[in-house]
């Protein structure tokens with residue numbers, strides 16, 4: 001049954017462009033193509049509202065139809081086509097080729113979302129492909145149509161000897177002997193055309209099916225090539241297949257160990273590298289990899305990281321060679337939604353809860369490109385390393401994307417894992433985090449906003465959102481660090497803020513609803529829901545008025561006039577009075593933070609230290625913290641541990657504490673000043689992930 005999508009079902013078109021017309025136009029496009037190998041290729045990111053599932057059938061179960069039977073705007077369910085590329089590809093967001101079938105019908109084939117590691121990312125002229133359950137669409141102009149392949153697993157590169165290829169499309173094998181294929185593979189390898197090298201070595205293996213020694217050598221070559229391509233599953237399998245039982249097997253174990261390392265499977269890597277080392281105890285390359293693996297296992301077990309070294313290494317790349325420390329947290333059903341992350345032991349405020357290396361994070365910090373780069377990387381990983389697919393595919397994808405799941409995602413059909421790009425995009429949007437190169441650097445006032453990579457951390461992704469969360473995440477390169485913002489008990493659910501929360505409860509909940517499909521029930525949102533509409537309206541009105549006034553005169557180099565300060569103070573007081581004590585007991589008062597911070601800055605400019613103290617304390621209170629009294633002997637860390645379960649930790653808390661310290665110092669209250677600095681530094685560790693002094697805040 002053919003299924004139409006969008007426009008009403010059209011019949012077979014009366015006229016399509018002829019092969020000559022197609023080839024001629026294609027040739028003009030090819031002339032304009034940017035052939036530079038380093039030219040960035042755009043990514044066609046799928047639009048979830050157009051979602052359709054990936055084919056889950058083998059090409060051998062489908063009815064093969066001629067191109068002439070394709071109907072526009074139709075998904076040809078139950079059918080397939082087999083075609084040969086008769087042109088070089090035009091490479092843009094996809095690879096567009098002119099193809100023909102066994103009857104001489106020609107058409108345009110656009111293949112999207114193939115990883116660079118696949119030959120099909122740039123379909124070579126002459127190769128034969130099968131497209132499963134093709135989607136055919138009009139290209140705008142009359143007679144101009146295109147077969148459009150979004151899911152990478154919907155197109156299969158056929159081996160030249162595959163009996164499914166119709167007689168008329170057969171070229172016969174280009175090369176005949178195993179040696180010829182091996183040599184072709186070696187040539188491709190030298191030219192750094194690794195996908196072609198893998199293809200040729202595969203043909204060589206087939207051609208030498210009876211020669212185990214020859215095969216072992218080819219497996220070793222293919223293992224090395226797959227390792228370079230980042231196809232670690234295949235590299236490991238090939239390496240192990242290259243074993244002969246002799247002393248030279250150390251090479252097989254060494255390659256397999258490096259492949260397991262690439263999969264971040266350090267326990268398995270350690271076993272394989274140890275075997276390699278047993279066979280070649282004095283080999284320095286194995287010793288080095290083995291030591292590296294031991295270091296990862298140590299990090300996984302202890303959570304001991306040299307954060308200063310991690311920051312220092314960022315110049316050399318953002319993908320840090322570190323293990324993930326996850327062992328004191330676990331994924332379990334949550335009463336808020338699906339599954340959540342839970343503490344498996346007590347944590348003190350400030351402690352490292354977990355640290356996770358990105359499952360996937362492209363080194364792309366340009367805001368316009370970051371999302372597409374992550375999407376492409378997830379697709380690539382699912383195609384290239386099926387063993388990692390489970391953890392990614394298990395993530396929540398949102399209702400729209402979940403609706404197209406067939407349950408076959410990740411299953412290998414026709415030799416490739418089923419990859420559904422709409423499910424991938426759903427997973428990306430619901431689970432990715434924006435990551436600055438370093439949160440520490442990001443707290444500098446001079447850093448431009450919005451410069452962040454997008455990445456996927458499958459463990460951290462399990463955390464549900466709270467506006468007053470008990471953990472806070474930060475980044476160093478592709479490492480996500482999660483620290484406790486207050487004391488956490490064993491068994492407690494862990495929460496994080498998905499995005500910096502907006503002050504008004506209706507505005508922020510609208511954002512959650514739109515972005516993630518939920519309404520927040522954290523202590524703050526639950527409290528604020530108890531406040532009548534009229535009070536919310538009053539707070540909104542006062543907030544708008546005070547913001548307008550504050551924005552007219554931002555405290556900077558010039559002194560703010562007394563009259564303006566008095567007016568802001570009056571409005572801030574009214575706004576404070578519009579917070580019902582029973583509703584806001586023990587929870588933040590977010591609308592008050594902006595005017596209070598403004599008043600801190602205005603009074604600081606006038607060196608009115610007592611007023612700075614007054615308003616900085618209010619800022620802390622408005623983030624939900626119990627503020628220190630001068631008369632009390634307080635341990636600075638208690639501010640985090642003993643302020644209740646509804647505090648909101650941000651860098652503004654650190655800044656307020658530091659300003660408070662300066663004001664106390666100016667007033668001659670040295671002890672309070674010292675304690676505030678200690679509290680600020682402790683808070684800065686929570687914010688940035690590691691111990692740092694406060695100097696970065698000024699740069």
Ligand SMILES: C[S@@+](CC[C@H](N)C(=O)[O-])C[C@H]1O[C@@H](n2cnc3c(N)ncnc32)[C@H](O)[C@@H]1O
Pocket residue numbers: 334336337338339340395396398430431461462463464465466515516517518519520521
């Ligand atoms: C990154 S996932 C979090 C893990 C998710 N609970 C799971 O089962 O995989 C994001 C999704 O969790 C849900 N979610 C997160 N925080 C929530 C909360 N506070 N209340 C209700 N649902 C929430 C939303 O459906 C959101 O799209």
